[in-house]
Amino acid sequence: MLEVTEAAALAAGRWMGKGDKNAADQAAVEAMRLAMDSIDISGRIVIGEGERDEAPMLYIGEEVGGGGEEIDIAVDPLEGTNLTAYGQPNSLAVLAFAPKGTLLHAPDTYMWKIATGPAAADAIHIDASPTENVQNVAKALKRNVEDIVVCILERDRHNDLIAEVRQAGARIRLISDGDVFGAVATAIEGTGIHLYIGAGGAPEGVLAATAMRCIGGCFMGRFNFRNDDERARAEQMSDCDIDGVLDMDCLVRSDEAAFIATGVTDGEMLRGVKYFGQGARTHSVAMDNKTGTVRFIETVYRTGAEKFWVRMD
Template identity: 35%
Template sequence: METNSLLFLRAVQLAVIAAYELVGKNDKNMLDQKAVDIINKLLTNNDVNAKIAIGEGELDAAPMLYQGQTFSHQQAITFDIAVDPIEGTAPASKNEPGSISCIAIAKIDTMLQIPEMYMEKLFLSEDLGATIDFSQPIEKILLTLLNIKQNLSCIILNKPRHQAIIKTMQALGIHVELINGGDVLGAIDVVLKKADFLYGIGGAPEGVLMGALAIATKYKMFARLIAIAYEQVWPDESETKDRIKIEQQALARKKISYDTIFSERDLVADEEAMFFAASLMGGTVLKPLQIIDHEYVVHSFIGYNNIYHQIISKYPITNNVQDLLNKYSK
């Protein structure tokens, strides 16, 4: 898989460059589509011999980067891809911090394929995670962590569903770093030592990306799927009524339940998993995409084999991102 590493790095970097023109334009769907188009073209133009395990959705909901889509030039599929073309489309569309493009790769059929549903997640170092029993209430887990290390800090999404646990953490003396979106980006920040752990309820597909990140950087992750009243979360979404049925069918196929506890290796069963991210709006340890001296300056992150790299890349500004795609497609 190492031979493909530069390709996937370029994919996330060109994705944020493509999305950059939509920053602050209040059109999160088109911003996401710009990134989807670039990644899809780059993977299609190259002999990556891969399939999408985690992507934009099923075929009927996403014409590109959908779960099950393959990229192969008549050769055997050899690995899985999990991709979030832009995590944090809403903040990026509002010109606010907190968005990246990210891709993880692993050996074929090693990524847990799950639909878009909610997942409770805990992401932390191996030292902190060594004695965690995720079947316990989170309040007891927090006390366990405090017994291991004082002056703890946590990254958590600033959502109504988290307000009670945020108050509990603060009462225990845990420093809370609130983010408005992007728990994959939050997990990267944990790896980069901005906080000791990340906790909260977020997207399950993003949980697979975080699982790959944990394996790639020698971190720990615990997770379980959560049933949510979707009519309260997404009251105006046309597919809200069908979501519970879709979830139940997926759980039955995978022979898992809401009580199933996952580790990072349950989410991605490959010790050689690789993780790539490029920052669009930053706001964390990774700086935002910038234009300096007629160049795009992109800040990126790669994790592989228990090592991570922070990379600064510079691309020439062109009138059309397609020109960059053509130039750097191989």
Template identity: 45%
Template sequence: MSYPKTVERIIDRAGPIECELLPRLIQVTETAAIAAAYQMGRGNKNFADQVAVAAMRRMLNKLDMRGIIKIGEGERDEAPMLYIGEQVGTGKGNLEVDIAVDPLEGTNLTADGIPGSVSVMAMAERGGIFHGPDIYMDKIVVGPDVVRYEEEHPGETIDLDAPVRHNLEIVAKALERSVEELVVVILDRPRHVQKITEIREAGARVKLVSDGDLMPGVSTAIRGSGIHMVMGAGGSGEAVLTAAAIKILGGKILARLVLPTVANGKSQNMINQEIEEKMPRLEKMGITLENLKDVLDTNKLVPGNDVIFSATAVTPGHFLREVNLFGGGDARVHTISMGSSGAVKFTDSIYIRDKRDTPLYL
């Protein structure tokens, strides 16, 4: 008698990175989130970030792997820990991985006790994550319904260079909604004033966020999240981390590197100065003034086949609960993790130092 073996087949699809490192990756982001949670609401964003980085680095260096930070806290001379190019792990075992990391996405949110901050990380096999500079990326993020619609309707695709209305209409068709029913998340920045106006004039609704558009990007691939699209220029690291999750979930991201001075409409003198300062580093990564404007899709940002992703909330999130501290080092955290096999987990973890002092409650 036959019976479905769907779960077995999904588990069998998991690569060595997913099998061996995803359970530990969850612990890495949860450790960093708990460390940051102790600084929640204290008004010191730099220290909150510092403790999250330190906790994450300690945990990474306990993993049997040879890891290289491809997206990190900045360049080596700007970040004391988890800088781009840093090698982490014990060096033991056969796993060689590229890593994208943001120990505390939304430092201001944590410092002020505002919803939306997370500790997040992605890994893939060597060469599986875009080695990007610490500048901006202009992007569009959509969920798997849009990808399916594009496949079924050749010629109707979202386009980073298309008018805002065009992209909204594609998403509306894919979701079988009206444009008026769409919600677009965008960072609340002066550089986005025109784009926000265009979104509203097209009839869609805008959800402004003060910081942290990474998890809204992931939310576009989760039905019921109430977020249908993310647009605008933000950190390149956040775009790559979004790409890791959105690739696993079947969604799509289009992005383009952009210098902050260009994105923010600064003077040509300031743009030239930034080009002079940053282009030598970008050229070492294979990025020139000629290809700087190339559109990077999901597979260019995360070309890996064995990709894992974990995000743990620090403050309340779009679909994750915040860290709860019980005292004495005990904590409860909520994490979303996933791998290329298609397995997605929502983990509710409780860390108890002494079970006699802290009984477990449902």
């Protein structure tokens, strides 16, 4: 499955900085779909590009793979389409998978989210105030509140949240797009991000929750419906209490889940795709809950006939 996110990243990376987010996304979707069909799986897209009538490929319910083990698949072929289009950091090609029937079928609505890494996993709760969560994370990490960095998606709906976090004394890393990165980064040492809070897409919440389940962090969500239609769809799609706290046991009901992301543009967590004439280099993270492993993987693709030296960083 690593080659699936790598294929999407390699295709989308060609559109970096060209200002066309739709072309970048389409390139990623087509490459990911083609790569999936070469794998011996019987996969069903449960988090995808939209409903069948909204997306030509990787739509919710689409069957992918060449036949084999039955699995649920959640995808975001290009998380951060604008980030790629304008050459900004932390754009990713992302997927998660687990045994059939174990990933939440999240509707296309909003979800309030909170996430942190393993060291503070027991210190946060989505129903606690931002101030309480910041203070509890600081205590768990044995740091001053002023040392804590909270990642928040820069949206008008977060103005009060941003003001409270600032008042609490924590620092803030505002991101313009890509909240899967924001949540997962809390569990990767070296990103400098300790806590993620905010409202974003519910499908991206399932992807982030899978990563956090694999790595031992904490993720909680709560649906934030915008209308009755979204609530009705959630009632049809979800086995969880749609008005309650969505914890990782609800979002990812398996100990055999896995999460893979490949960098498209450079960021704190992963380096972006690099092209060099006769080849390309990708940088990925693969998390497997069953084996308890987190692997950072660098792959060099030779696309031309000429031989070349491979550099070790």
